[in-house]
Amino acid sequence: MEHQTSKVRYVQLDQTRGLAIAAMIVAHFGPGFYERLDISGVLLDSLLFFGRLATPSFIIVYGITLGLVYLPRYMSSREQTSIKLFRRSATVLSYAILISIPAVIDLVADAEPSDDDFTWQFALCLYSVLLFYTLAMLITPLVLDWIKDEPMWKSIAIGSALILIGTKLAFSVWPYTGPGPLEYTRLLLVSGKYGLLTCYGCAACVIPIGYALHQQIRAPAEVERRILYLSFATIGLSLSASFLVGARQIGDYATQYGNPPQFWYIFLAGGLSVLYMITIAKVHIPFYSRFLENTGKHPLQIYAAHEFVLPVASWLKDVVDPTVAVVVPLATFLLYWVLKTGIVRTSSQAGP
Numbered sequence: 001m002e003h004q005t006s007k008v009r010y011v012q013l014d015q016t017r018g019l020a021i022a023a024m025i026v027a028h029f030g031p032g033f034y035e036r037l038d039i040s041g042v043l044l045d046s047l048l049f050f051g052r053l054a055t056p057s058f059i060i061v062y063g064i065t066l067g068l069v070y071l072p073r074y075m076s077s078r079e080q081t082s083i084k085l086f087r088r089s090a091t092v093l094s095y096a097i098l099i100s101i102p103a104v105i106d107l108v109a110d111a112e113p114s115d116d117d118f119t120w121q122f123a124l125c126l127y128s129v130l131l132f133y134t135l136a137m138l139i140t141p142l143v144l145d146w147i148k149d150e151p152m153w154k155s156i157a158i159g160s161a162l163i164l165i166g167t168k169l170a171f172s173v174w175p176y177t178g179p180g181p182l183e184y185t186r187l188l189l190v191s192g193k194y195g196l197l198t199c200y201g202c203a204a205c206v207i208p209i210g211y212a213l214h215q216q217i218r219a220p221a222e223v224e225r226r227i228l229y230l231s232f233a234t235i236g237l238s239l240s241a242s243f244l245v246g247a248r249q250i251g252d253y254a255t256q257y258g259n260p261p262q263f264w265y266i267f268l269a270g271g272l273s274v275l276y277m278i279t280i281a282k283v284h285i286p287f288y289s290r291f292l293e294n295t296g297k298h299p300l301q302i303y304a305a306h307e308f309v310l311p312v313a314s315w316l317k318d319v320v321d322p323t324v325a326v327v328v329p330l331a332t333f334l335l336y337w338v339l340k341t342g343i344v345r346t347s348s349q350a351g352p
Contacts, residue, residue: 010068010213010217010220011281011293012277012278012281012282013061013064013065013068013277013296014292014293014294014296014297015277015281015289015292015293015296016057016061016273016274016276016277016281016296017058017061017295017296017299018291018292018293018294018295018296018297018299019057019273019276019292019296020053020054020057020058020061020273021054021295021296021299021302021303022292022295023050023051023052023053023054023057024051024054024055024058024303024306025306026047026050026051026054027048027050027051027052027054028051028306028309028310029306029309029310029330030047030048030051031048032326034047042250045249045250045251045254046250048251048254048255049250049251049253049254051254052253052254052255052269053269053272053273055129055193055194056202056261056265056266056268056269056270057269057270057272057273058129059199059202059203059266059270060202060203060206060266060267060269060270060273060274061273062133062136062203063202063203063204063205063206063207063209063210064206064207064209064210064213064274065210066140066143066144066203066204066207066210067151067155067206067207067208067209067210067211067212067213067214068210068211068213068214068217069210069214070085070140070144071144071147071148071151071207071210071211071214072211072214074141074144074145074148075148078141078145081141081144082141085137085138085140085141086137086138086141088137089133089134089135089137089138091300092130092133092134092137092300093130093131093134095130095300095303095304096126096128096130096131096134097126098304099128099130099303099304099307099308100125100126100128102307102308102311102312103125103311104122104125105311106311107121107122107125117179120179120180120184123184127187127188127192127194128194129193129194130300130303131188131194132188132194132196132199132200135188135196136196136199136200136203139200143158143204146158147207151207151208151211152208152211152212155204155205155207155208155211156204156205156208158201158204159200159201159202159203159204159205159206159207160201160205161201162197162198162200162201162204163197163198163201163202163205163263164201165197165201166189166190166195166196166197166198166199166201166260166261167198167260167262167263169189169190169197170190170191170195170198170260170261171260174186174190174191176191190260191259191260192259192260192261193258193259193261194261195259195260195261198260198261198262198263198266199261199266201263202263202266202267202270205267206270206274209227209230209274212226212227213227224278227274227278228275228278228279230274231271231272231274231275231278232271232275233271234267234268234270234271234274235268235271235272235275237264237267238264238265238267238268238271239268241264242264242265242268245262245264253265253268290341291341291342294340294341294342295337295340295341298340298341301340302336302337302340305333305336305337306333306337308329308333309329309330309333310329312328312329313325313326313328313329313330316328316329
């Protein structure tokens with residue numbers, strides 16, 4: 001069977017990725033503003049929950065992207081797609097190193113030459129969601145090769161297996177061993193906020209959504225209707241699972257996502273993201289839709305830029321007025337964000 005990759009871009013996925021980036025920015029910058037504005041109660045919990053949706057939404061969007069873009073390409077050209085994924089992994093790693101620079105500078109400035117845990121703290125500076133994507137893209141060719149002949153069911157099978165293994169290792173089998181290479185490996189694979197096994201397992205489970213959209217990309221209405229039903233089911237099951245771990249109010253969901261990652265939380269965010277993708281993102285809203293779409297097309301640049309705002313503000317507060325120290329880097333970033341989404345009109349490579 002010959003597989004053709006489509007030239008039609010599913011812009012709703014770009015918008016959903018863009019919304020996830022916006023949620024991450026809200027998560028990082030919002031708390032300071034909430035305190036100044038004296039926001040509390042349900043409104044505060046809702047804003048915090050929106051910010052918490054960022055990382056798990058990225059994971060689900062990545063899985064859909066695998067099915068929509070990379071799996072069809074892999075079926076057509078295994079070697080070329082693998083090389084592209086490896087190159088993309090290297091690019092993401094370079095950004096992971098870039099955004100660690102402020103933390104490394106602070107570490108070097110504050111550290112004593114005799115600090116025994118300097119190497120460990122340095123390694124922790126490099127840990128971020130981008131390191132998860134670096135590893136995820138490295139193993140993706142292996143996953144695509146295994147699922148290519150039966151992507152719908154094999155994706156769910158391998159995803160479920162990874163979730164089971166990651167959850168079991170994180171919560172009972174692989175205990176904390178203290179700073180060192182073994183513990184850092186544990187952090188990367190199972191115990192960290194972006195533990196590879198559980199997070200990639202969740203992404204693999206939604207590969208069929210992306211692949212189904214690819215197959216009907218020029219007339220996706222029927223498959224979108226089925227995906228809509230699936231999103232409602234996923235949200236319902238995830239909420240049911242959340243009750244078992246004690247979540248009762250929206251404030252509980254604003255604090256539940258941590259480490260090790262919990263699959264029900266990722267699927268809850270995923271269900272909400274897919275629901276948004278199939279409903280609201282289909283409606284063209286002037287400026288808003290295009291802003292999110294272009295944000296979703298340039299995720300690495302915007303994500304990396306926002307990571308420098310708080311460190312720069314922290315450095316500036318010692319030499320200028322605290323308000324100016326915050327406003328200058330924040331305004332610079334917001335200007336960059338608007339220019340990036342408003343001036344760049346051509347489609348660039350979609351990222352995580």
